[in-house]
Structure formats: structure tokens, C-alpha cells
Amino acid sequence: MNAEPLALYVHWPFCVSKCPYCDFNSHVRSAIDQDIWREALLADLAHEARLLPGRRLSSIFFGGGTPSLMEPPTVGAIIEAATTHWQSADKVEITLEANPNSVEAARFADLAQAGVNRVSLGLQSFDDSALAFLGRAHSAREGFAALATAQKHFRRVNFDLIYALPGDTEDSWAATLGQALSLGTSHLSLYQLTIEPGTRFAAMVARREFEPLEPDAAASLYELTDAMTSAGGMPAYEISNHARSGQESRHNLTYWRYGDYAGIGPGAHGRRLGRRTVRHKKPENFLSALARNGHGIAEEAPLSSAEAADEALVMGLRLSEGIDPHAIADRFGLPGIVSPDRIERLVASGHLKRSGSRIALTARGRLLLDYILGQIALVEESRALAVG
Numbered sequence: 001m002n003a004e005p006l007a008l009y010v011h012w013p014f015c016v017s018k019c020p021y022c023d024f025n026s027h028v029r030s031a032i033d034q035d036i037w038r039e040a041l042l043a044d045l046a047h048e049a050r051l052l053p054g055r056r057l058s059s060i061f062f063g064g065g066t067p068s069l070m071e072p073p074t075v076g077a078i079i080e081a082a083t084t085h086w087q088s089a090d091k092v093e094i095t096l097e098a099n100p101n102s103v104e105a106a107r108f109a110d111l112a113q114a115g116v117n118r119v120s121l122g123l124q125s126f127d128d129s130a131l132a133f134l135g136r137a138h139s140a141r142e143g144f145a146a147l148a149t150a151q152k153h154f155r156r157v158n159f160d161l162i163y164a165l166p167g168d169t170e171d172s173w174a175a176t177l178g179q180a181l182s183l184g185t186s187h188l189s190l191y192q193l194t195i196e197p198g199t200r201f202a203a204m205v206a207r208r209e210f211e212p213l214e215p216d217a218a219a220s221l222y223e224l225t226d227a228m229t230s231a232g233g234m235p236a237y238e239i240s241n242h243a244r245s246g247q248e249s250r251h252n253l254t255y256w257r258y259g260d261y262a263g264i265g266p267g268a269h270g271r272r273l274g275r276r277t278v279r280h281k282k283p284e285n286f287l288s289a290l291a292r293n294g295h296g297i298a299e300e301a302p303l304s305s306a307e308a309a310d311e312a313l314v315m316g317l318r319l320s321e322g323i324d325p326h327a328i329a330d331r332f333g334l335p336g337i338v339s340p341d342r343i344e345r346l347v348a349s350g351h352l353k354r355s356g357s358r359i360a361l362t363a364r365g366r367l368l369l370d371y372i373l374g375q376i377a378l379v380e381e382s383r384a385l386a387v388g
């Protein structure tokens, strides 16, 4: 039996409307047949389970889209099937992303009953004008009410906020963050607004309808975030994710520590026994592929040692625990994955720190993740011609 824990990601691709900053695989449909989707997801899951026998399931994550639009029995059926296909860890972490409106919050009790034990709420802001700018369908008041309902039904609650919006200042963000830290959750996901290609915001910026916050101002807000969350007992354990000790997302840690995860549902990515899998993105194409092939996979390919090591480096450096470069090199049979000289230089300049055999980004280094990766990664530089 492969003792490595396994994570399961389930993608629900539907939303009531499309947010202007969103580049996730989300689709708006006038009607969704829950029976068809339940059966489709169960069949897609069974395909992965056949290829991953004897694994121990450590987490399930329902992401989207808006998975809180799933009927609780659909969620329950998937949880039951997953915990039947695979042995369960002591307590499987089962997270569901939810939008904070009253209709979805009314389902929380049933979702908890179905087995969900952690909820991640897309609050995004406490300010109605910022919520309107972000195209969110809920008000700040609805957000607080949904949070209170979530905290009643789930022991572990996370919420997301988006900051570094045009006009955000250190004072305004400090006030928001102070409020966020006082709300009693054990986990916070704090994302800076980024303008992704192909989104409505990208078109608006191109038309000069608004200007994103200056990078220096956004960097100051990141530093403020780091200081305030650390002082508040919820330090960053990943670039954008903060938790009280022991309350980190087990599921996301599996991604960042480069463990296996089965990804099912439209557009889901997965990593299974050294192979990368990608499902069809468009819901209708996913259903046709499933009817044809018994699974929704659009692409599946083995990862070379160089690709896998590169990905493990990129993911691992996001974590405050960092990486052990020798362990990654050994794992993928490579002589080395990082340049020792460049590591030394970045330690000396205060962008990286060492702890035994591990290296990690400092708070200053986290602002320059892409640059630092470009500096130190031997594997990416030479694609497989790793130098010791």
C-alpha cells in the first residue's frame, strides 16, 4: 500500500454570475440537473479510485465555481463514495467553498450533516462599495450573517478577503484586517487583487476605466498584512494563507508539499502517481467525454523528473516552512535542483533563510517569489540538465 496520503479535489463549475476579476473555470447556466451532475462526478471519481487503489484519503475539497450551490445530498453522495473507495485518515478534512448569501447559508446545517467539516467563505470585503466594484452578489451585512451561521455549524471556518483594490490605503486595510482578525476564525486567505488576462477587469484596465494599485503600494500592504497577522497569532504559512497553529488547510498543504491529489469535475487538475491530469473545462464537454470514456479527462501525461522537481520547488517555496532541496532532488533522482551560490547570495541579502537543510523565503523574499525562483532554479534553467 502506498502510505502517502491522498487529497481529493471536486470542481463544481457553476456560479450564479461571473465576477469581473475571475479567471476560474466557472459557468453560468439557467438550469443545472443535480442528478446528472451527481452521477457524472461519482463516475469520474470511480475512475480515479480505480487508478489509485489502497490509498489513505486525508482531505476532500469542494471548489469552484460555487460548490455551495450543490445540493447537500450531492455533496453527501460524493463524500460517501470517496470514503468507501479509499481508507480514511483519522479525520478526513472536508472543505467546501461557499458564497456568503442567505440562500447558501441556509444550507450549512445540511452540508455539515452531509459530512463537510470546514467551510471557506468568499467574503472578499466588509465594504459594500468594494463588493460592488468586485461584482459580488452579497452585501457586507449578508457576509457577516453568513459567517455567523458558518461558525455555528462548522468548527473550522476560513474566509477570503481581496485587498490592494484601487484606492486602498494602509489605514483602510489595517482597519479591515483588524476587524478580520477579531472575527474568531482559525484561518484567513488574503489575496491581492490581480488583473488576470481575459477577465472583465483586464478589459476595463485596457480601456483605462480604472488603474490597479501601484506595485509599491501593494507591497506595503503585503508587509502590513504580514506584521498584523503575525501579531494576531495567525501568521502566513503560505504566501496568501494564514492560520492559527494546527489550523492550516491540510488539503492545500498536500498541493504545496507536492503530494498526490485526484482532481475530478470540469477543469479539475490532478497529480496521480507522477502523471498530470486535466479534465475538460466546459461542463457540456465534460459530460460528453464522461459518456464516451467513463471519465472527464482531456489531457493526461507523465511528468518528467525535471518538471516534477521544478513544480515541487515552485509550490514548496510558497510555504513558510520552505523546502529541503536535497530531499526534492533525491525524490526525483536529480543531482541538484537549486544553485548553492545563488542561495548563499539571497540568504546574505535577506531574501532567503536557512533552517537545517531547509530553505525558505523571508517576508521580504515573499514579495519577490518569481524573481527568486528564476535565480535559484537549476532545473527550470536547464530542464533536466541539472547541475550538482
Ligand code: SF4
Binding pocket: 014, 015, 017, 018, 019, 022, 023, 024, 026, 064, 065, 066, 099, 122
Ligand atoms: S463566485 Fe468565485 S468562481 Fe464564481 S465567478 Fe465569482 S470569483 Fe469566479
